[in-house]
């Protein structure tokens with residue numbers, strides 16, 4: 001794997017993508033109301049082994065482009081602590097069988113591998129944007145869905161185990177678990193800037209301002225303005241460098257449950273759908289006004305005539321990763337589903353040849369994740385780090401050829417290739433999952449981040 005060499009004397013900054021490693025209990029449980037794919041595929045068999053290998057293949061592909069690539073450990077599932085808090089008792093095996101009988105929905109929530117979508121793990125502000133010059137982390141409380149709300153605590157621990165050095169990293173607790181502060185993390189946060197190491201414009205996109213009547217009618221708005229403001233305050237961002245934009249409530253009702261399903265930004269490029277934002281002309285004007293970079297800003301609006309919202313949701317075109325290549329230019333890392341939707345494929349080939357920084361489109365297969373509504377961008381948490389901050393991070397979590405091989409072997413040893421709802425009642429699945437994850441914490445040098453390791 002090739003990485004760009006630092007230029008003499010200059011402090012380089014990199015975007016490091018930490019992809020969520022898919023956990024051993026990946027399954028389709030229909031848990032996310034408002035996420036079209038999650039509901040549509042609720043009764044399918046999943047293939048956890050293939051899901052994890054697809055994820056690792058994606059990490060390897062990005063690394064081979066010369067980008068730094070991180071690995072982010074999953075939450076441990078089943079979440080026995082939550083099941084016990086809900087009144088199930090006895091041995092772990094008793095807890096599972098009682099829950100399977102009495103409350104299968106709760107068991108499914110406690111078995112979800114949803115922490116794989118690390119775009120929802122946290123909001124991160126790079127050190128060049130914060131007053132104290134540290135990288136700030138706030139784990140998302142994800143309080144709109146039970147299966148996701150239970151991620152915050154362990155995710156916070158994993159973040160601290162990856163970014164441990166207090167000289168460089170500041171960790172905040174997740175926001176209070178109340179609907180006023182619904183927070184879904186980086187999926188609703190984009191940073192536009194000249195260059196990774198320059199201060200940037202933090203764009204926070206929210207689904208609902210709880211003091212306003214503008215909100216979706218059918219599906220929930222998961223992110224509130226109040227949550228975004230609280231995160232920005234905690235991260236000591238310059239208020240002049242923050243913009244709060246409301247998502248178009250109509251597209252939330254069409255299945256756009258996070259902003260990263262309808263818009264994607266990287267450095268000085270922002271690609272978004274014509275219907276992405278409420279009062280879009282004013283929103284776009286505000287972005288143009290607030291951007292202070294010296295390199296020109298490329299605002300690329302995709303019209304409804306070129307790609308309908310429906311096609312965008314089906315293909316997940318906007319859930320691509322837009323990455324800056326070490327040799328210059330950018331590549332769009334798109335889900336292979338984009339090749340199956342005509343309007344999208346046509347649009348993407350035009351985008352590639354038009355005069356803008358997007359030079360290449362790379363299609364990747366992450367179908368196991370896509371069936372639960374998570375594309376390439378959902379699977380990664382972007383962390384902009386200086387060379388020093390990168391060196392101060394947990395090196396065991398940075399992908400190398402040998403870590404890739406080790407993780408492929410680990411997945412192949414422990415993961416099943418078929419899982420359905422009935423399997424969740426099998427106490428052996430818990431043993432398999434915890435055994436695998438215990439070993440993973442050693443591979444990634446994380447220490448005891450899981451509840452089952454701390455009792």
Ligand SMILES: NCCC[C@H](NC(=O)CCC(=O)O)C(=O)O
Nearest residue numbers: 028029030031032035038374378
């Ligand atoms: N950023 C993508 C997140 C996808 C995730 N899907 C889920 O949780 C589906 C789980 C299931 O239904 O089994 C969500 O909606 O939050």
